[in-house]
Amino acid sequence: MAHRLTVIGTGYLGATHAACMADLGFEVLGVDVDEERIARLAAGELPFYEPGLEPMLRKGVESRRLRFTSSYPEAAEFGDVHFLCVGTPQKAGEYAADLSAVDGAIGTLAPLLRRPCLVVGKSTVPVGTAERLAETLARTAPTGGDAVLVWNPEFLREGFAVHDTLRPDRIVAGLPPDQGAADHAEKALREIYRTMIAAGTPFITCDYPTAELVKVAANAFLATKISFINAMAEVCEAARADVTKLSQALAHDDRIGGRFLGPGLGFGGGCLPKDIRAFMARAGELGADQALTFLREVDEINIRRRIRMVDLARQLLGGSFAGRTVGVLGAAFKPDSDDVRDSPALDVAASIRAQGAKVTVYDPKAMPNARRAQPSLEYGESALTAAENAHVVLLLTEWPEFRDMDPSALAEVVAERNIVDGRNTLDPERWRAAGWNYRALGRP
Numbered sequence: 482m483a484h485r486l487t488v489i490g491t492g493y494l495g496a497t498h499a500a501c502m503a504d505l506g507f508e509v510l511g512v513d514v515d516e517e518r519i520a521r522l523a524a525g526e527l528p529f530y531e532p533g534l535e536p537m538l539r540k541g542v543e544s545r546r547l548r549f550t551s552s553y554p555e556a557a558e559f560g561d562v563h564f565l566c567v568g569t570p571q572k573a574g575e576y577a578a579d580l581s582a583v584d585g586a587i588g589t590l591a592p593l594l595r596r597p598c599l600v601v602g603k604s605t606v607p608v609g610t611a612e613r614l615a616e617t618l619a620r621t622a623p624t625g626g627d628a629v630l631v632w633n634p635e636f637l638r639e640g641f642a643v644h645d646t647l648r649p650d651r652i653v654a655g656l657p658p659d660q661g662a663a664d665h666a667e668k669a670l671r672e673i674y675r676t677m678i679a680a681g682t683p684f685i686t687c688d689y690p691t692a693e694l695v696k697v698a699a700n701a702f703l704a705t706k707i708s709f710i711n712a713m714a715e716v717c718e719a720a721r722a723d724v725t726k727l728s729q730a731l732a733h734d735d736r737i738g739g740r741f742l743g744p745g746l747g748f749g750g751g752c753l754p755k756d757i758r759a760f761m762a763r764a765g766e767l768g769a770d771q772a773l774t775f776l777r778e779v780d781e782i783n784i785r786r787r788i789r790m791v792d793l794a795r796q797l798l799g800g801s802f803a804g805r806t807v808g809v810l811g812a813a814f815k816p817d818s819d820d821v822r823d824s825p826a827l828d829v830a831a832s833i834r835a836q837g838a839k840v841t842v843y844d845p846k847a848m849p850n851a852r853r854a855q856p857s858l859e860y861g862e863s864a865l866t867a868a869e870n871a872h873v874v875l876l877l878t879e880w881p882e883f884r885d886m887d888p889s890a891l892a893e894v895v896a897e898r899n900i901v902d903g904r905n906t907l908d909p910e911r912w913r914a915a916g917w918n919y920r921a922l923g924r925p
């Protein structure tokens with residue numbers, strides 16, 4: 482069996498996949514056009530924060546099972562299986578996904594493929610992309626029909642990337658239409674993932690477009706669930722009801738379930754927002770836009786939470802941010818991540834700053850990324866420094882260290898004891914007992 486894998490694209494998905502595959506015993510070559518990133522990874526240094534990943538990367542590098550290169554010819558020569566893990570960000574000013582990295586990677590790799598191999602697409606792409614890439618491979622790879630494409634979407638969450646890679650909920654394999662190629666590809670993929678399959682992970686085979694759709698449908702569902710509970714929060718605010726109790730009560734119905742039913746500032750990050758937008762754009766191209774108009778609402782409900790947070794903070798300050806000081810706890814789009822892409826926390830902080838307040842932000846891991854993304858904000862070295870002289874403190878990312886904060890210690894440093902819990906994570910009784918005016922989204 483083929484044991485030599487390449488992983489093309491060493492961002493979040495690729496770096497995790499490469500380290501995990503090396504940990505499973507494969508020889509892995511990570512490939513990226515970014516030389517600086519390659520140098521850092523080759524030195525065992527992870528360019529982003531992800532619990533548990535750096536030790537695994539280092540172990541792989543030290544064992545020499547995991548190496549990195551920026552050379553596509555080297556990758557083509559080395560790999561029996563090539564995993565495609567490059568990013569598909571949102572196009573500037575449009576909903577559609579930018580596929581230039583995917584097209585660039587296949588365009589460079591294909592003409593170098595001189596021996597039989599499997600190309601495994603893991604990037605999140607608009608439905609129809611795999612079929613197009615398979616045609617490119619067939620047309621331009623010297624090995625021709627012996628370079629077989631499989632579509633194998635990845636469902637990992639930041640903060641749980643290692644766990645989700647090694648213990649996925651399911652493995653989806655979108656296979657080529659040709660039966661012989663499909664049988665060969667399925668066999669190879671089952672072999673690579675054999676430890677996971679042996680541990681009981683469902684292995685689902687289907688065609689290319691279904692595999693591509695499983696990924697975006699899953700993200701659309703998750704985003705919808707979050708926006709559903711945040712829409713209920715809007716109604717709760719109007720009706721003076723408590724959305725956290727509502728959510729708890731709904732969760733007992735196991736047809737609904739409690740996961741992703743956490744009301745608060747809503748979703749952000751590098752996946753859910755851009756994936757639902759790209760999904761709408763692609764459905765439009767296919768003439769099926771009506772099927773997804775509800776996702777526009779899901780997106781809007783999500784953005785309205787950020788506006789509501791800013792309004793609530795302004796209201797607590799008597800109607801204006803001018804000359805006021807705001808302490809912001811959290812910059813990452815969620816805890817256990819240093820990712821600030823489309824972060825609700827940073828978005829709210831920047832909007833308040835633009836309305837005239839002095840805003841000081843603290844985040845346990847995301848400070849360097851936050852400084853780069855929003856240089857006009859002030860940054861504190863701890864929660865206490867960020868809250869110094871604040872007229873209102875906003876908790877915008879639910880890091881455990883914020884949840885466990887001592888309300889009396891924080892009370893010592895602020896100018897006024899106003900706190901808005903944007904993630905419904907603090908215990909209101911505890912904060913009120915310490916003299917705080919505690920407010921939260923969706924609660925009276």
Ligand code: UDX
Nearest residue numbers: 636637638639741742743747748749750752753814815
């Ligand atoms: C998501 C999907 O979960 C994952 O399967 C896919 O592969 C990539 O996109 P990720 O972006 O890492 O993963 O984060 P996730 O844990 O899904 O959280 C997304 C956002 O939703 C965060 O901003 C989080 O704060 C928010 N969220 C999550 C809520 O607002 N409420 C919830 O109940 C859950």
